[in-house]
Amino acid sequence: MMNDTAAVELEWTRITGTLVSYYFICRRKLWLHAKGLNLENVSGNADVIKGRILHETRFKRESSRNFDFDNVKIDFFKYGDQVYVHEVKKSKKFEEAHIWQLKYYIYTLQNRGVNCSAGVLHYPANMRKVDIQLTEKDKDLLEQALEDIQHILQEDHPPARLDKKFCRKCAYFDFCYV
């Protein structure tokens, strides 16, 4: 028999970076996306399309692009004294969520024994870079978040919509408000 913590850890391996960032943006979107009701690619949302083009066109010369690791998808790596994770984003609107997404990547890599504790968040449209470190305190917070995500995903119903101003710009807007 598997003990409880092992079972939880096993579950965590199914959480993608996107889900972690959605946790900090909108839990309803997190639930819907995780249940396969993802609308990013079909909504025709302009921001999503811009983001996809940015992802496809920027940092093309990086050798280790679009790296699949377990079920996290890392934009690209750089190697030095340790491994650095890089993530490209369109707008810094949800910077906190992006930071946690990257921290989750570092956390996953560390759990796999990779020497990695830092990364860089790129906002090419704003000509801006953010350096990210994963601290011990972050780890506790992240584990708490992962546990929360598990609980949300076990719900039979999606959490209520947020009714925030930014909802109007979301790919899920039509779904939530129709």
Added chain:
Amino acid sequence: MSRTYYLFSAGTLKRKDNTLAFETDTSRRVIPVEDVDHIYCFSELNFNTKLLDFLGQNQICLHFFDYYGNYTGSFIPREAQLSGYLVVQQAEHYLDKEKRLMLARAFVEGAIHNIRRNLEKREDNETCQKIDGYRKALKDTTTIEDVMSIEAHVRKLYYSQWEDITGWEFGGRSKRPPGNALNALISFGNAITYTTILKEIHRTALNPTISFLHEPSERRFSLALDVSEVFKPVFVDRLIFKLINLNMLNKKHFDTRVNSAYLTEEGRKIFVAEFEKMMEKTILHRNLKRKIKYKSLVRLDLYKLIKHILKEDTYTPMKVWW
């Protein structure tokens, strides 16, 4: 990713470099692949699997129609949207008699409302009152058969007004083959609507084979039939009235040999051109408070259906408010 292309002349559709090309004996037309989401084919078409791979990558559907304009089938890219969770819930709504009946009633309720609006505009009180009677009776139905029979009665009443509305001979609904010009238009319009809805269903995680009003075994993608009940009066019937009343179609657009009627190529071209124009028309949506295209109405209704199936909201079919 927005336009629908219609092929009327015989030729070869192929992948040319990184886009599409349609070649006939005399010409070659390049079709920008980014601009296409459906291709309707009403003629003889040559193609190879390389083309299908390419269409699949670009999420483009290819629909085929036979010589008479009947729907033959579709090439639909592998479903990108999959949600085991939703499919299980959808099946539960089919298996549970009450839940299934509720959805079946909702589809017919939407159909009746939209049919009535078409008549209301023409101030036909007597028929409207009769339809209202059926609409009331719908609430007390206890079996799918009852729901179906109410729908059939309403449609019969509705069609009885068509000769007055259009001034064209009608008699009654006849299919395979359509007996006259009006029937040919209905059949053709319904086929186009069916494929439009099918395409939208494939873009959601709904399973197109699990339906509620129609039996899932009836046709391959019977959920599209359920949903088209709601949209036919708005998309097809209104368009037919418009085309006839504005004299855009007349007898010469029909092939009426051997006691049946088919739209000629020219007639089909007129029909689909107007259909496309209508799909691109926008109206202000009351809940979303922004303008949306007619064709988006289908997607929004599917979202409502998903929310119903997730037990989050009760499905209310699209009811014309304009």
